[in-house]
Amino acid sequence: MPSPKAQRPVFKPSDDALQELDRLKRFSPNFPDQLASLLSRENFQDWDVCKSLREEDAVWLIEYLDNALDTLDPVDPAYRKCLDVLQKICFIFKRLPRSYILDVSSFVPIAGPTPIGPYEIIYKGSINGLKAYAKKLSPSLSSKWSYVKRNGFYNISKWNYLTHPNIVPFLGIANEPIHLVWAWAPGVELKEYINNHPDTNRLDLLIDIANGLNYLHSRNVTHGDLGGPNIIVDDSGRLCITEYGLPSLFFQFNSDKFRQCKRWADPRIEWGDTLLETTLVKIRATPQVDVFSFAMVMVEVFTGQVPFYPEPDSAVLSALKRGERPERPTHMDLTTKLWALVERCWDNKSAYRPEISEVLGILHDCRNDDRGLVPALPPASSDWLSQITNEILDLTDQVASVALYGPIGVGKSFVARSVLDSDRTKAKFGDNRYFMCCDGLEDSMEGFIQRLSDTIHTDVAQLKSHLQSSLPLILLLDGVDYALDPLSPEAEEIGAMIEEFGSYEHFCLVTTSRTYPDIHGFHRVEVPTPTEGGGQDIFYGLCSLARSPTVDVLITTLDSHPFSIELFARIIRENGWDEQELLKMWDDPKGMLRTTYYETLKNTIEPVFRSPRIKELGTKARDAQGSAIFSPWVMDHTS
Template sequence: MTASEVLQHLYLLNTSSPDFLRVLYGLIRYDEDEQYSSTLEGAELTRLVDFLDDVRSFPPVSPPAANQSPQALCSIHTSDDVFRRCLRKLRAICGCHSILPSSHIIRGDLKRIGDGAIAFGGFADVWQGSHDGKRVCIKVLRISLNDDEFLTKSFYKEAVVWKRLRHPNVVPFLGVAHKPLQFVSEWMPNGTITRYVRDNPGADRINLLLDVAEGLNYLHTSYTIHGDLKGPNIIVNHDGHACLTDFGLASISHGINSIRVTHAHGHTPRWTAPEILKGAEEITREADIFSFGMVVIEVFTGRHPFNDSIATSVTFKIMDGERPARPQGTQELGLVDPVWGMTVNCWQQEPTHRPIMAAVVGFLREW
């Protein structure tokens, strides 16, 4: 059968049909080397992308009950795996073909506000803007995607990952606009978490860290690894709650808790786990947890970790097991012995010695 014939058969299946998951799983497994998707173009490619987008939008499978049969547990595992593979497939196709599902394209009146950007990154400028009269944040790519293949793929992959995330501690993503390519997200008036604690000395830092932990735990339980957790990628909303953003290095886990490292592009040493700095082939949830430990330093000091060291020396310090010293004068802000102990555990040199994010959430909730 041709790619078009197989896909046509799939499109005709009712999503509640017992054959649906089987056919979808077979298609995705068979297409791991792009035998189908690489031959599609135009309307057929658009239809496949929109179809996969609809599938990955299905509600997540509920956790199994303790008394469910092995057959039921197998079915749950299979359907969960299929939807995860579907999302990975969609992400790969969009990155390869520079295409996005129609649901990702923002419509209506979008415009920038002011005479210049309010923040600058390595490849993009951040503007305040408005969309149909509502204030929004616009991330505008500064360079042509054609100039950087990694950047091209990352742009479309980030949109696919970010669009599916729905959580109070994740910045809501509204969509993508073209000419030039722009990410549009909900406006967060209080800036980054580092700036927020500097501007608000009396801020409840434990609650801010709980917000970050809740958001990160949501990612991890949704088969997503952030990959670049740091203060500049944590924004505070109008209610004073911290929200994760900037999913340019995020990915969908291939196994239980890891993604393949395909490029060192974008990592920032001050927050990066030692195994990644040493060239590990996978980024894991444990690497995100290490970064969370560094975020604790930012939240209690208002400064980057290793603030008195240059980036190149930080890389060697982290690989050698050195960590930031406990900040002085922060006990009254909440950095008491148990919280410091949690921080130290998060940045253990051995990844398996770090706590899971759910445990960090539980600790901070009780504290």
């Protein structure tokens, strides 16, 4: 698609700006000196440096960075740095690059002048030879544009650089009156396409939508108004998401003014006294809000109708606020696994909803299942999985307590498929030395025990009795579980669950948060709060578990990329370990194989696990189709 950006005039910095460029530290020898200096990590991490720029220099810098972004590869780290600096300067000086300001005077109206969601009239035309459409904001929102210039340019300034096959490109804005301009996407809305193509593969449609939404979230853009009217299907059957981000501009004002897809929306994003009892409380659109809307889109895809059809909007909004959801469609392609995903996505508690990246992975797994490809986890009867199961159970025979640590979902799946569901486990269930794990928090204490009893085919009362009296139990909380308002219902429920667990004889809480105090004096492992999350959660969690006096054996399921080379190398350097060996391991994907990964990891990271009681097991890899599989290895510590 050709660039829609207008021709830019040549800007030159003032003498003061040139002196500032000479003073700033170079960012990288691979980039021009001026740009490298402007992107100095030490200087531009601080907003105050941007604020100290003179306005004429800021104007030049905005154009300079805008041009630089046109030449850099989006995967280049410098691209992200340029965009970050551009966003900050646009926000501080209430300006956008000149390429964002478009002339739509030659556009012709194709809809209106009746209100269409947040818009009054829709126009069609072209920008630099590229077909485009412009939507004129309704008068009520146009009057708020001065506010958007003060606060919204931070978001708008990055929309022009979003490029993905499943999103419609944003081209810019037109002033007086205000128009938002998008690339023209020939096609029809989602519902119309489904009704015109009843035999279309519904799963492929959902994967397209999830791909586009996953891309937006990876760029820190929340759609905020996802639904069928904002999803276009072109002639080839490819879906594209449009109209993203508008709620982030006007979130202070009545949501009804800008939302087109009300019946797809999370009711918690409604603002006003009807829901929150005070108009002073504002809720921003978040990725979890988009995941809720995606669940409604799934219903639309499998029914060919809007959610809650044929009920009017007013009745739908009331039903959503009461916690009601659409009934399960009867479409033959809507499997139990897919419907379970829908129910997770529209959970009343946003903290329990999956991220869209996880949703996308589940959709791919479902498509692989349909095509007879390798499932996400091998069946429990496979030779290597049986071997791992026996190794884990051997460990539990020898020690009093076992800890499992891993990314949410990986640990639960691994234990459920290999250990909890094995004949040997069922035979030795009465043994007081077996460990049960809650990897992440999904629901109440009773719900967890019920799921566990169903998995190992044991009476709930018997299971609860063993948990309370003899079985070691470790509760793992990751970021989505503890990063909550302490007064929220979710936090209260988690607190109640921890309090009940705390009354058990053998219990250890592992968390990267200091949100929860010691309740009944049970042993608690304090984990340093990470600065960036992700791999640090896993790494620090492993280190703390390894040093815990209540843990005899540590079993881990590590994602193939649980932390970046940069993060891991920094931690290795701080402890005086061999960084070069570490980098060799992570630079070589084949190093994940048992023959090389075992030796490399043993020689490089063994100092982390100083206890002779610890064995480490497991890693998750990806096959060529993207399905999750395990590549097992075992490391014995004898010193």
